[in-house]
Amino acid sequence: MSTQPITPVSKSVNRRFFLKSGALAGGGLLLGLHVYGKNLNGLELDDASVFEPNAYIRIDAVGKVTIMAPNPEVGQGVKTSLPMLVAEELDVAWDTVNIEQAPLDINKYKRQLAGGSGSTPTSWESFRKAGATARQMLIAAAAAKWSVAPGDCYTENGFVVHRSSGKRIAYGEVASVAATMQPPTDVVLKDPKDYKIIGKRIKNVDNLNIVTGKAKYGLDTRREGMLFAVVARPPAFGQKLVSFDDAGALKIPGVKKVVRVENKVAVLAETTWAAKKGRDALVLQWEAEGKLESTPDHQAEFSANILKTTEKPVRADGNVEDSFKLADHVLEAVFEAPFLPHAPLEPMNFFAHVTADKAELFGPNQAPERALNELSRVLELPKEKITLGLSDRMGGGFGRRLMADTPLEAALISKAAALPVLVVYTREDDMQAGHYRPAGMYRYRAAIGKDGNLDAWHLTVSSINQPNGSRENSFPAGAVPNFRIDSINLESKITIGPWRAPNHNFLAFTEESFLDEIAYDLKKDPIAFRMELLDRSSSNSYGKRIYDPERYRAVIKKVAEMSNWSEQGKNGRYKGFGAHFSFSTYAAQVAEISVSNGKIKVHKVWCAIDCGRVINPLGAEQQIEGGIIDGLGHALYGELTFDKGTAQQKNFNTYKLIRIQDAPDIETAFINTEQFPQGLGEPGLPPIGAAVSNAIFAATGRRMRKQPFAMQPLI
């Protein structure tokens, strides 16, 4: 395969794109796109110094168009929506296009990350440009073949057409010639009004594989000579392995090997079941290093911390102290967040085959580049000697698979055993070996001035292993003249990690519940009160403001209309409101509930969203529905508690997840769709907890100050 020199196509401040073309071995065009940036979504990515493609368009000699989907697919739909961008500008019929998960040698590919709802905004321009570039090269090739001016040619669904003569030629027939051409340095992108694919309701490209059981997840990985490994890990955070006896394990038929790796013992066997039985037959001696933590200990420390103020507040506008002194009255509320496991339905797993001089890793991971860096460091192998493949699909992630611990563990076990292994977590293992949504406590105080205005807002948060447990620019920041946030970390041996919409996922519930309390105190309609605050924010903007008050108001207005907000209490049904801005997207929701015999039933949720342009409405609605049901389920039921370092909920019999009978009807409206597009994996989730808690207040007069709601008496 010959490649041509790389030609920069576009430069912008944060992202740069490079395209290079080449010929396919069997004839045809291969066009590669490279996008790089650094420090995306808080994850340190390598700054690329070499230009290598991370998305491909492949058009072979028989005209088959393949678009490689580079980003990990954890259910957020990017394997469908991002290739749509390429297909649109390439001008091919969607149903003729073949989508493949990009081959995953991450020494070559960049920004393969599923996190921070970032795939869409970072791909929007570059992917369309890749499609447009290929299209222009195909036109040039056809024009050369016909000896006509390229300007007299256009494309139509996979054909180049000569305007004057009406001659047509399929892309496949000119692909090999196109491959010899220099990619153009500037391409013209379509006017959105001409879109044929972007904005259409397109189904998940893997649907057929999923419904026939052919889709391959990490746990379905099979390799020659591979053994299954089930691992004994510390049964409590803060415990260390002293000794172990594997005699019993080795007697189980099918068990082949037992290896100790750091603080863990892995049992390798021919089947998962034999490996699990072997693991359960190990006799293990653990020893506590220091005090083992329990949930009541955390709660006691949080309670003390939230009464403190810090030297360095996370944010301080105006002077809250004075304002509290001068206040007509002060409102206060304390909210409590439990730990949450991610519990992706596909338990954590990874395949590894590590030999003296190289390593092959394969499985589900949301941030493979980070994993590669870790693997290289721990295995002491140069990155070029490590391949890290991603499974075709991943059984959910929710942030858990951003962590590198599972691939790393698999690699160390494979290395110690000198065998290819698939490390399989049981559900119980998955619950105990988590990187949880941190538990925390949030104390809010509001000063209401003599004029009846919200003068000061003060949040003091304390949470596990988080120096900043807030999102300091979150509304009503910017709308309140005196605004302060203090955050106090509680160090813990319990590991935490990003959980779908990190911090936002609980913060929105606290902010929007407290705003509701203030509105009731001021005898104002909760929505009218938010609008008033947003007006204040537009005219004054106290301190830094990251949201656009107009766009915020627009989603609120829309959801109020959709839900017929002013109608309360009809047929025993009550409404509650919540809104939140996260990941550059505005989301406002109204939940309609009833409470009978102390049981909450959520009937319907309306959601208005401004995420800018919607690439695939079918997929976008699905992300909102999923976010709402996920957020609702955890607000109603989710709670992980610890006793002496051990998670007390070990499987789905004690850790309750939402099920079909609790899923409400959901109506979603997208507005402001001319704006720059944003990702939707996260922003649909945060508002729902508040919408439901505020509806519970409307129905019962009781304020929900902690989650999960369903565990609290309502009568």
Add this chain to the structure above:
Amino acid sequence: MAKYSLSVNGKKFDVDVLPDTPLLWVLRDSIGLTGTKFGCGVAQCGACTVHLNGTAVRACTLPVSAVGTKEVTTIEGLSADGSNPVQQAWIEEDVAQCGYCQAGQIMTTVSLLRKNPNPSDEEIHAALGGHICRCGTYTRIKKAVKLAARKGGKI
């Protein structure tokens, strides 16, 4: 270890495994049919649902020794090409997000519609309430079940 002769998707498979091995692991690790998924191992999530003589069962808690001569059907055996009306409805309603739970949801729905071609909401909840979709695709699952029922889920 013990030898078993299983009938899966119309084919015979001879396996030599521990007698207490759940059918799930025999299917996945010994026979190589990985369409049936592992989610919890304690009959709580439904990811492992297969049919035993046409009735939905949880393969994660069914020891292989209890299968006997009963015919096992997995998602791979439902139809070779996804043409079963339930599979078709799942595609039509674009149900899947990560997709991991869906094989189990489909197997239960097929079994439900066989016995009850026109289930009410309550009956759908009762049948599928034993399943977990961590991605929250429930609203679309409900639509797909109803669509399959309309299309004559009896097969």
